[in-house]
Amino acid sequence: xxxxxxxxxxxxxxxxxxxxxxxxxxxxxxxxxxxxxxxxxxxxxxxxxxxxxxxxxxxxxxxxxxxxxxxxxxxxxxxxxxxxxxxxxxxxxxxxxxxxxxxxxxxxxxxxxxxxxxxxxxxxxxxxxxxxxxxxxxxxxxxxxxxxxxxxxxxxxxxxxxxxxxxxxxxxxxxxxx
Numbered sequence: 001x002x003x004x005x006x007x008x009x010x011x012x013x014x015x016x017x018x019x020x021x022x023x024x025x026x027x028x029x030x031x032x033x034x035x036x037x038x039x040x041x042x043x044x045x046x047x048x049x050x051x052x053x054x055x056x057x058x059x060x061x062x063x064x065x066x067x068x069x070x071x072x073x074x075x076x077x078x079x080x081x082x083x084x085x086x087x088x089x090x091x092x093x094x095x096x097x098x099x100x101x102x103x104x105x106x107x108x109x110x111x112x113x114x115x116x117x118x119x120x121x122x123x124x125x126x127x128x129x130x131x132x133x134x135x136x137x138x139x140x141x142x143x144x145x146x147x148x149x150x151x152x153x154x155x156x157x158x159x160x161x162x163x164x165x166x167x168x169x170x171x172x173x174x175x176x177x178x
Contacts, residue, residue: 002044024160027042065087
């Protein structure tokens, strides 16, 4: 695993990665706001072909748009990020798909969980995002076309677009391939 935009503070303890995000960091391209940000934190490995990536995320979200999750990335202009995003004092299950322009979808969690489990599966050019509030029962959040590229970067993503940083713990991250 390697960093794209290493955070100011991080440590690995067994299968738990603890990070504190840097201030004013994000991944976003053009849509609605008109700017491009590619300075969020991404801890990844390259994966060829189909895969399933799983992780448990526990965050201390405090400021608008604090976020943590899984990212699948071909390049600066083609990527997906999904997970928790803190919007208007509410944790939201969030997914952003970017193919030069970013889109954004959110589902508010009115009873914010302590942790969120994510599962991202790639089959050919399609990515399926699922989430769980208990680590057992998963729900579909999104199915999307991402890229036909054979090899992509897959890993953990976190950012604090408006704030000075937040603490995130990623537990049990693993990638399996058929």
